[in-house]
Structure formats: structure tokens, C-alpha cells
Amino acid sequence: MTIRPILIHPDPRLKKKCAELLGVDADLRRLAEDMLETMYDAPGVGLAAPQVGILKRLFVIDVAPKETTPQPRVFINPELTWQSDALNIYEEGCLSIPEIFEEIIRPAAVRMRYLDMDGKAHEDEFDGLAATCVQHELDHLNGKLFIDFLSVARRGLITGKMKKLKRERARD
């Protein structure tokens, strides 16, 4: 397994709609394993393929509480099939927008259809942190970031901070 570099906003690859995957093969399994390794190393609770520069419809999550058994999950070609009218607010962050946390309102529960690492189809319901996480990651596959929910002014400020961070990292 390899830890892959995570793209930092702003990056054109984070704004693209990702392509459907045609099947699950050894290369895709390797990519999913690398993404889980990269997510745990960061550390984070979710990572989408475009965040490592792969514009395919795939993301991984693990929302198990810290110090409990890890529960890695892989979502291939995910689609929302239902969302609750009830809303929930979570303070979200993103590995592509480090050290920024903002309260975001989303449906409190969703149902998602997806394929697992064996190419098997599932449709599951998510609530709590998992609901927020799968919606955040699905947005990545459509070129949407959580800061797109914020005001233009707030988003501009965060983008400025990220540009500065990237300049500093490039210098090091």
C-alpha cells in the first residue's frame, strides 16, 4: 500500500465531475487500499478519488469512533436514492482544505446505492456522522467542496489561506 499525495484546494482536478467506473479490478482494489492508507495516515474520516488526482467515482470512509475497531468502507459509483427532510448541522473539515472547519447543514439521513470492492451492489441508509460524511464525499465526485456551501466572501478568504499554504509548502 502506498500513501498518495492529497491535492490541496484550489486545484482544477477538485472541480471536475468524475467518471463512472466500469468494473472492479485489481487496479481499482489497489487504489482503494492506497486511499484508505492515505486517509488513515492524514488522519481523516473520508477521502474521495479526485483528492488523490484520480477523476473516478470512488470514495472511502471510516467513521468508527477513535480507539474502536476500524471500519473501512469503499463506495464505487455511489448515488443518492433518498434524503430526509430533517436536517443536521456538523462542523466539517476536508483533507484538501486543511485546518478549516465550518458548520454545514445537510439532510440528517440519506440512502445511497453503490458497489463494494467485490463489485457487489448495496443500498444502505446512513445517519449521524456517516450521513454527513457520505454526502461530503459524494460531492467531491461532482466537483463540489464543502466551502461551496459558504458565502462567496468566506470562500474567498479560505481560498486565499489555502493558496498561501501551498506557496509555503512549495518553498519547504
Ligand SMILES: [Zn+2]
Ligand atoms: Zn473533503
